[in-house]
Amino acid sequence: HLATSLPLPSERDHLRPRIDLVVFMIDIKSKYSLKNVETSLAHVDASFFLGKVCFLVTGVGRVNACSIETNAICKLGEAYCSPVLFCELELEGIRVVTAQRLLRMLQICAGHIPGVSALSFVSLMRNSDDD
Amino acid sequence: MDETVAEYIRRTVLKIPRDEIKMMLQKWGFLSEAQLETLNFHQTKDNISQEVVQLCEENSADIKQAAVLDIIYNHIYQNKRMWSVYQMKKSGEELEYFDITDFRKKFKRRLRSALKNVTITFKEYEDNAIWIRVAWGTPYKPPNQYKPSYVVYHSQTPYVFISASVLKSNMPLLCQALIVASNYHDIREMELRSHSLNSLKDIVFKRYSQNFQTYTTKPLQGGKVEPENADIRIVQENIKEKERIHRLNQEVFGSGPQPKIEFAQYRLETMFKSDPKMDVLDKKEPFRCLVKFSSPHLLESLKSLAPAGMADAPLSPLLTCIPHKARNYFKIREKKGLFPESFVSP
Numbered sequence: 248h249l250a251t252s253l254p255l256p257s258e259r260d261h262l263r264p265r266i267d268l269v270v271f272m273i274d275i276k277s278k279y280s281l282k283n284v285e286t287s288l289a290h291v292d293a294s295f296f297l298g299k300v301c302f303l304v305t306g307v308g309r310v311n312a313c314s315i316e317t318n319a320i321c322k323l324g325e326a327y328c329s330p331v332l333f334c335e336l337e338l339e340g341i342r343v344v345t346a347q348r349l350l351r352m353l354q355i356c357a358g359h360i361p362g363v364s365a366l367s368f369v370s371l372m373r374n375s376d377d378d
Numbered sequence: 379m380d381e382t383v384a385e386y387i388r389r390t391v392l393k394i395p396r397d398e399i400k401m402m403l404q405k406w407g408f409l410s411e412a413q414l415e416t417l418n419f420h421q422t423k424d425n426i427s428q429e430v431v432q433l434c435e436e437n438s439a440d441i442k443q444a445a446v447l448d449i450i451y452n453h454i455y456q457n458k459r460m461w462s463v464y465q466m467k468k469s470g471e472e473l474e475y476f477d478i479t480d481f482r483k484k485f486k487r488r489l490r491s492a493l494k495n496v497t498i499t500f501k502e503y504e505d506n507a508i509w510i511r512v513a514w515g516t517p518y519k520p521p522n523q524y525k526p527s528y529v530v531y532h533s534q535t536p537y538v539f540i541s542a543s544v545l546k547s548n549m550p551l552l553c554q555a556l557i558v559a560s561n562y563h564d565i566r567e568m569e570l571r572s573h574s575l576n577s578l579k580d581i582v583f584k585r586y587s588q589n590f591q592t593y594t595t596k597p598l599q600g601g602k603v604e605p606e607n608a609d610i611r612i613v614q615e616n617i618k619e620k621e622r623i624h625r626l627n628q629e630v631f632g633s634g635p636q637p638k639i640e641f642a643q644y645r646l647e648t649m650f651k652s653d654p655k656m657d658v659l660d661k662k663e664p665f666r667c668l669v670k671f672s673s674p675h676l677l678e679s680l681k682s683l684a685p686a687g688m689a690d691a692p693l694s695p696l697l698t699c700i701p702h703k704a705r706n707y708f709k710i711r712e713k714k715g716l717f718p719e720s721f722v723s724p
Contacts, residue, residue: 248612248613248614248615249612249613249614249615249616250614250615250616251615251616251619251687255615256615256616256618258618259615262613
């Protein structure tokens, strides 16, 4: 399900299946994109932040066009205990790999992989510097 | 043949891309087919132009014929020049029969009576367009062939398209000659300029696709957004919003291609409105500011703003009125009244 912002339109509530993973896409070339994500985050129920939220930063290939500091995004990821992935959609190879990673995460969040749950992502979030 | 004419022909040929020289010389028709056959178009342009000049020498070309070649070049490469639009007014409703010879005679006579040193050339095209080329001199100097003005006049319309030379002081004279020759009594410059002559014609002749307001109680089903991926597993949550934007865009811009203009300029003479607590400007004077939008194709980019998520729909009428009002230069002043809002001057 693709949406431009949250909250989702209520008239489609009955048509929606269970949500296992929310991926917030941030275009590093657009400050508006980050602001939009920040306001949408307020509409997400707290239980999602136990591994069912992920930030996907796109457009990182164009170094000259960056409008947002990666520092700011990493801080956002830390604040919401959610992983941050970086990718460049214009390169097919990276696009495919990123899709595969997201799919893998989704499988875990949906409970299709026995023995691994979404909570595992939270523990993997620990920075190696912390230890 | 005059040296200046030879040089002018040589420089005109040099402007033409090599692959098109033969075609343009054929259009010109001054050199015979036999002469054109003798030209080698596979050498450098420098050499080609020298050979052309020699052939013209054989035919004793004068500036009149050289000017026709220049018109042909500028007709094909019309988009290299900046065109302004002028509108003429008739005093009465008399439908006069347009006589091209009469027009030419009156135009030449009017111009020459004011300025002896001018070169005036006419060429008619199939779409009823009359192209006029005027090279300007002074009472003491011969006409400068390298900075001419071009006029395009469609005789059945009150519109004239002018690409002025750098020497702007000749404009009043040119305008005078036009109204005298075409039996109008007034001419005014419209606030409409672009490189694309055809687009300017589309705008004033209303040849672009306009959308007429239709009253429907339900939103039309036809406003479906084309699905880029026909993959049914992808669900667009905001499809209603996308369709609303698409529908509004269609209403405002129509579904056909937009006329091509490169910029829109807004001169603001409005009061600066800020939070009174900020106390930014003490003076109660209009805040003068110039806003210019430029793009290789301004109207198409405005049309794609809302669907791309870069602007809210509907767009400001100041932007969308450009083709309807046939203008891309605006002056915005304060409206004097109970509710100070911006007001677009005529």
